[in-house]
Structure formats: structure tokens, C-alpha cells
Amino acid sequence: xxxxxxxxxxxxxxxxxxxxxxxxxxxxxxxxxxxxxxxxxxxxxxxxxxxxxxxxxxxxxxxxxxxxxxxxxxxxxxxxxxxxxxxxxxxxxxxxxxxxxxxxxxxxxxxxxxxxxxxxxxxxxxxxxxxxxxxxxxxxxxxxxxxxxxxxxxxxxxxxxxxxxxxxxxxxxxxxxxxxxxxxxxxxxxxxxxxxxxxxxxxxxxxxxxxxxxxxxxxxxxxxxxxxxxxxxxxxxxxxxxxxxxxxxxxxxxxxxxxxxxxxxxxxxxxxxxxxxxxx
Numbered sequence: 610x611x612x613x614x615x616x617x618x619x620x621x622x623x624x625x626x627x628x629x630x631x632x633x634x635x636x637x638x639x640x641x642x643x644x645x646x647x648x649x650x651x652x653x654x655x656x657x658x659x660x661x662x663x664x665x666x667x668x669x670x671x672x673x674x675x676x677x678x679x680x681x682x683x684x685x686x687x688x689x690x691x692x693x694x695x696x697x698x699x700x701x702x703x704x705x706x707x708x709x710x711x712x713x714x715x716x717x718x719x720x721x722x723x724x725x726x727x728x729x730x731x732x733x734x735x736x737x738x739x740x741x742x743x744x745x746x747x748x749x750x751x752x753x754x755x756x757x758x759x760x761x762x763x764x765x766x767x768x769x770x771x772x773x774x775x776x777x778x779x780x781x782x783x784x785x786x787x788x789x790x791x792x793x794x795x796x797x798x799x800x801x802x803x804x805x806x807x808x809x810x811x812x813x814x815x816x817x818x819x820x821x822x823x824x825x826x827x828x829x830x831x832x833x834x835x836x837x838x839x840x841x842x843x844x845x846x847x848x849x850x851x852x853x854x855x856x857x858x859x860x861x862x863x864x865x866x867x868x869x870x871x872x873x874x875x876x877x878x879x880x881x882x883x884x885x886x887x888x889x
Contacts, residue, residue, distance in 0.1 A: 610648055611851070613789045613833060616764035618710060618741045620789060621677055622827055623851060624649030625844070626837035628793070631657040639665035641841045643676075646848060651791075651835045653681035653715055654700050663704035678706065681715035681745060684877060688721075690729040697733055712739035713767060716746045717879055723754060727761040734762070743767065745793075748879050749778055756786060765833070767791040771801060772822050775868035784831050791833040792826050798872050806866055810859050816850070823850035825863055 612619040625647040627635055635658040639650065643665060652662045659680060666676065686696040697712060712730060717723075730742040741764035744755065755761045766783060770776045770792035783790050796819050801807055807818035814821075819836075826834040827850070838844045871881070 610646070611827075613831065615787060615789055616741045616762050618677070618764060620711070620765065620791075620833055621647075621649035622833050623647070623823070623848065624651050624677070624679075624791070624833060624835040626793060626835040627652045627656055627658055627662060628837060629656075630661075630837065630839070633661055635661035636665045636668070638839055640668055642838075642844050643669040643671060645841065645844050647844070648675060649677040649679075649833075649835070651679045651793075652704075653683070653713075654686075654696060655681070655683045655715060659700055659703035660705075663706060667705065673706070677710045678704065679711040679713060679743075680704065680709055681713040684714075684716040684718040684721075687714065687718045687726050690725060690732070693726065693729040694733070697738065701738070708738055708740065710740045711743055711764060712741075713743040713745050713765070714747075716875075716877060717744070717751060719877070719879075723751070724759055727755055727759060727763075731761060741765070743791075746878065748881055749782060751879070752779070752782060756788070763788055765789050765791050767793055767835075769794045769871060769873045770826065770832070771795050771797040772804070772807065772825055772863050772866050773797050773800065773868065773870035780829070780831065787831075789831045789833050791835060793835055794873055795826055795834040795836050796822055797870065800870075800872075804866070806862055810855075810862060813859075814853050816853055817846060820846060820850035820853060821855075821859075821863075823847055824853035824855055825860075827851060828855050828860070 610621040625642045680700045682696045686692045743765040745767040801822035802819040807821045811821045
């Protein structure tokens with residue numbers, strides 16, 4: 610599995626997402642993914658499946674250092690250093706792991722003190738409880754503050770990214786600093802699989818439109834993708850997308866798709882175009 614190295618950790622470029630897989634039903638799905646060859650697992654406290662992911666890891670028999678495991682702290686726990694540490698310990702206990710590879714802020718909170726939050730994560734990293742730290746759903750001004758002003762050792766930014774959403778400004782910023790972008794909702798919540806343009810490209814390769822969407826992400830410098838898939842056939846199909854090599858004609862066609870389609874924007878999401886929030 611191809612990897613990207615950041616902050617002394619190597620992240621497999623194709624991971625396995627577990628959003629909307631709550632409860633024990635998640636365990637056999639993750640066991641299947643691990644058996645097929647996935648080595649990067651993405652979970653979160655909010656997904657309510659950390660225990661199932663941990664059970665699948667235990668059942669796999671794989672060495673701990675063969676896996677890259679990400680989990681995240683929910684925005685309602687970003688109040689103090691103590692609440693963040695307690696949330697981390699709860700997640701680690703559910704996973705039944707001695708450490709995680711990447712611990713991330715899941716969503717920024719409007720009233721969080723960014724310095725306090727990110728310094729709490731940095732302390733967990735310095736203690737060896739997580740090998741690296743990152744953030745999700747931060748805007749570009751937030752990233753500038755976190756990385757350039759506060760000097761936080763961010764190892765990855767996870768945001769919505771797929772062929773229908775432009776993230777070029779974030780990507781330019783991240784590439785200058787050697788930080789990968791992890792694309793969640795890489796299939797645009799199923800829309801990529803039904804897109805006619807992606808389907809025409811897929812016909813060239815005897816592939817599916819969904820595979821083209823994944824290949825397009827992995828074709829880009831510094832991008833990691835974490836599609837989710839319940840069925841083993843779909844899990845394997847996503848893995849097989851790594852074999853597709855797009856050409857300039859394919860890239861030009863994908864560039865004609867709308868790039869303003871954001872499908873994940875809950876009420877507590879940041880204003881993607883607002884200036885950076887500074888805590889009082």
C-alpha cells in the first residue's frame with residue numbers, strides 16, 4: 610500500500626472509513642476490510658463504533674504496527690484540556706489499544722480556544738499516546754492560525770473532497786508545508802457512482818465511475834482517500850481503483866464537473882469563507 614510520510618508517520622493513501630457504521634454490525638465489515646488488505650482505519654467518538662473497530666483489529670491477528678488507526682474528538686469536548694484528555698482516554702479504552710496513530714479534532718467549535726485545544730493534542734503526542742495529531746473541517750484561515758501562527762505539528766487535515774468540490778486553495782497551502790489532505794466523502798455520498806462523465810471515463814478502463822473518483826483523488830499529490838464500503842465486493846473495488854492511471858484527457862474531463870458541491874455541512878460547521886475565529 611502506497612503511503613505518505615508526515616510528521617514521522619506513514620499514512621496509507623487509501624484508508625477505510627467507518628462513518629454511519631454504528632454498533633456491533635461494524636465489526637465484521639472492518640474484519641473484511643482488514644482481510645482484503647486495508648491497513649488504515651478511520652473512526653471517531655461520534656461514530657459510536659470504536660469498540661467494534663477495536664474488536665475487529667483484535668480478531669484480525671495483525672501486528673499493531675502494521676495498522677494506522679485514526680480517531681477523533683467531538684466538538685462538544687473541546688472545552689478544556691481535561692475534557693479533551695478524558696475524551697481521548699475513553700476512545701482509547703473502547704479501541705483497546707495502547708495508542709492511536711492519529712488523533713484529530715473532528716469539527717471546530719465556535720467557542721473553542723484553538724491554542725488550548727491543539728496544545729492538548731500536542732501533549733498527547735509528546736506523551737506517546739498518539740503518534741500524530743490532526744484536524745478535520747478547518748478552514749484555510751484556521752489552518753494558517755494553527756500551523757503558521759501557533760506552530761502546531763499538524764500531520765493531516767481531513768475535509769470533504771471529491772470531483773465535485775474544489776479544494777485547490779487548501780491543497781496549495783498544505784503542499785507548501787508537507788501536510789497531506791485526507792478526503793472524506795470521496796464518492797460524494799454515492800453521487801460519483803452515478804455521474805455520467807465519470808462513467809464515460811470508466812468505460813475506457815473497464816472500471817466503475819466510483820473507481821474513477823478514487824483514482825482521481827489518488828492521482829493528486831498529497832491526497833489520502835477514506836471511502837467506506839459495507840460489502841466485500843465494494844471494498845475490493847475501491848482497492849482496485851489504485852491500479853487505474855488517469856491521463857490528461859481524463860483529468861480535463863473531470864475538471865469540467867461542477868466544483869461547488871458541498872454535501873457535508875451540519876449546523877455547527879464553520880463558515881467556510883469566514884476569517885479565522887480568534888478566541889477572546
